[in-house]
Amino acid sequence: MDQPRIDEDQQLVARTQDGDAGAFDQLVVKYTPRLYGLVYNMTSNHEDTNDLLQDIFSKAYKSIRGFRGKSSFYTWIHSISVNMTLNFLKKRGRRFHMSLDDVDAGIQNDKEFLEVTQTSSPVREADLSELQRRLNEAMMKLSDEHRAVVTMFHIQGMPHAEISKILNVSEGTVRSRLFYANRQLQNYLDEFRKDPVT
Amino acid sequence: MDEFDDNEIGRLLRLKKYEQPPPGYFENFLHEFHRRQRDELLRQPLWKIALGRAQDFMMSLNVARLASYPVAATAVMLCAAVISLKVYQSPTTPTVARLAPIVPAQSANDGGWSLATPVSTRITVSQPRSHLSTHRAATPTRYVLDSMPVSYESSLRF
Numbered sequence: 299m300d301q302p303r304i305d306e307d308q309q310l311v312a313r314t315q316d317g318d319a320g321a322f323d324q325l326v327v328k329y330t331p332r333l334y335g336l337v338y339n340m341t342s343n344h345e346d347t348n349d350l351l352q353d354i355f356s357k358a359y360k361s362i363r364g365f366r367g368k369s370s371f372y373t374w375i376h377s378i379s380v381n382m383t384l385n386f387l388k389k390r391g392r393r394f395h396m397s398l399d400d401v402d403a404g405i406q407n408d409k410e411f412l413e414v415t416q417t418s419s420p421v422r423e424a425d426l427s428e429l430q431r432r433l434n435e436a437m438m439k440l441s442d443e444h445r446a447v448v449t450m451f452h453i454q455g456m457p458h459a460e461i462s463k464i465l466n467v468s469e470g471t472v473r474s475r476l477f478y479a480n481r482q483l484q485n486y487l488d489e490f491r492k493d494p495v496t
Numbered sequence: 497m498d499e500f501d502d503n504e505i506g507r508l509l510r511l512k513k514y515e516q517p518p519p520g521y522f523e524n525f526l527h528e529f530h531r532r533q534r535d536e537l538l539r540q541p542l543w544k545i546a547l548g549r550a551q552d553f554m555m556s557l558n559v560a561r562l563a564s565y566p567v568a569a570t571a572v573m574l575c576a577a578v579i580s581l582k583v584y585q586s587p588t589t590p591t592v593a594r595l596a597p598i599v600p601a602q603s604a605n606d607g608g609w610s611l612a613t614p615v616s617t618r619i620t621v622s623q624p625r626s627h628l629s630t631h632r633a634a635t636p637t638r639y640v641l642d643s644m645p646v647s648y649e650s651s652l653r654f
Contacts, residue, residue: 330522335513
């Protein structure tokens, strides 16, 4: 996290606490895409993500007067998001259907995508929607807590230290969960390697 | 390389960032957020809205430090209530006169009963009945007076 971002957030939080609802709107606009990615990759369902995100910002707005700045707003809002999503997933249980967003066409030009398709024959042989389905299925086979760590580390690119603050666990726990989740994902995706176009 | 190692898994998962909601979703999100907030506000009972407004007003006065005052005031009121209850429940001072012994313990002339001795002139000495140990025993002797002196009583009426 860079310093200007924190300072800007602090100012917006202070203004919100003083009753400036417009300042909170700026925080909503700023954090919606990032938190959408976090919740969406934990739920694999667009509608659930939308409802959850509304509830998350609503809760944040109600609680922001009690926010004393012991952590950054970034950490605070991510903690609320992860906790609310984990609670939601516990209630939802195993009965759900995936409602996936479309893959942006920009992926075709992504350097990493080109590398993956060049080096991995299963990915090369599968079409994009199949790859997306396989990845989401593999993610949903993880436990909720492991999926949260994988989402934050691999997809959102957060460092271990930040994840440990958000989840309120030690960095060792984060690394352990990540290691275990990677092993599981390897096993699930190995089936994809053996049978790429079912 | 056909096996997925950690790096490759990482690269594959990073591609998930290309899964994006429908166009315009983020632009409309704030509008939808405001609409839901308004709906939620309208569904709330009046007392809850009033309570929220009052809290906002208190916060705007920057009286967070005074937040402990209601607690202190409540504690004081509780203490006062407890003390007053104790006071009212404590044993009251007896308001009845001490009973005189029914049987005269001693005659004035030590000679026992005689018809010559008028009853009205008998002097009786009350003796403490120490065997009746109640909380009344320690209280001084009191006499019950009529509410209206005899001299003020009206004469016979017909």
